[in-house]
Amino acid sequence: MRRSKGEQFASFINYALLGALGLLALLPFVHVLAQSLSSHDAITTGRVTLLPVDFTLESYRRVLSEQAFLNAFQISVLRTVAGTLVNVALTCLLAYPLSKTYIKGRSTIMFLIVFTMMFGGGMIPTFLVVKATGLLNTFWAFIIPGAISAFNVIIMKNFFQSVPVELEESAKIDGGSNLGILFRIVIPLSMPAIATITLFHAVGHWNSFFDTVLYITDRKMYPLQVYLRELIMFNQSNIDNNSGYSANMDSALLALESIKAAALIASTVPILIVYPFLQKYFVKGIMLGSVKG
Template sequence: MRSAALSDRIGHAANLILLAMMGLVALFPFLHVLSQSLSSHTAIVSGRVTVYPVGLQLEAYHQLLQDRAFYRSFGVAIVRTVLGTAINMTLTCLMAYSLSRKHLKGRGLIMNMVIFTMIFNGGMIPTFLLLKQLHLLDTLWSLILPSAVSAFNLILLKNFFQSIPESLVESARIDGAGHGVILWRLFIPLSLPAMATLTLFYAVMHWNTYFDAVMYINNPKLLPLQVYLRNVIVLNDSNMNVTDFSGATLISRESLKAATIIASVVPMIAVYPFVQHYFVKGVMLGAVKE
């Protein structure tokens, strides 16, 4: 018994050490970029910046927060993420609930059509032509409607809905509840872990995607934050100043790029703690005694 307990403690300690090392490896790039955004130009050029700032300065963030294009792109990204995620979750919940009901006629055919879209799609050019025919180019709807429902997320939520005991549904029907009440008052509260996870998936997808905006948006006032970030990093296209009137460098271009990256990452990092506890705790535990 003592040897077994000792081996368990050794195994537990080894797991903690391994997870801590993996966490540090994953955290290193973020710390490096954060340090670059706070370091002086000389320190960055000389390669002395690793995971802590050298020659601490906040000029990069000062310049970033003075750029009107940054605020405009940030606002577009927030509107797209909030509106797009709301539409995604609404349509996914409605479709997942319908497909989870075994008495739905044509349920198998609809599921096959959903799975078909996971394997084949119309392609980039046909999608562009379709959005052009619908007059959706240069609008936020071109960034939201093509990805209104994810087939993978739909299947995940459908399977979660199917795991809810039918006895609860029958009890609700006996009390006179219709499909809308059952979905809103029964399925969604009992599926909060899945709902929170899929909401985060959709939100991260909308926040990080930039290729569709490059394809469908020409109006610079509608470009989201990730396109702004791409222009700063790849094209060095920015209204931020990096030199003074004498031509001397005030801040490094790399520092500006790092500050822009940090500004684009912080919102998702701030949201994650509010949904993280749903990933590890299921509200259905003990809900039904059979």
């Protein structure tokens, strides 16, 4: 069907506007990338804009040789992997029984879950609970306080309700248990929604910052985002004097801005690599999970 001139013009405006917005979002990243690949003199003289000047990888060599950076990177990777696995597992285990209308008390439990989306416990009470349970300065402080997301539980519950009941009934006739049906039938059919919440949780864990400020005082437990904050907020003398930060970072050959840029790019690359593989499930998973059921 041939589109009218008005529709073609509207599509052109939409693409032009989205392209301009995408370019505006991309420019800061390109500038930081150019800084990370430029020399000390080029940065200090203000010659770096969107392309590297006096190309060099020295900033990356310096950053990747820092034990503090490597330790923070390891903490972030472990947190993202372990936290996402716990989040997805608990979300599925909670959402599956709530998707069954014959479960007694289902409405009450759903009300309590939705209630937490509107009224939180508050920062100080949450901190006191974490402290009372002995989670301060432990790896579990990254995972347990946010182990369940009410929003994602609702997405998975609605998606599970879209799975044909006949499949589960056939499996029960063949002797399948509830957990067997969940893991062998329901979850494989729900991969778009699971991929969606997996990406939500993974990005959230990777970029998380505030919970570390609240619960962690041991620098050895700092994830990458807090390391970057330390690198950006403190001047060169602060970094050299702080425990955990090597004096190797202080070099007459490199500008601190170049090191900051290299650290930012190095911390962004992992999530950029993973994102394209799961991005296609974002809209599909959310739409199916919210419309059906």
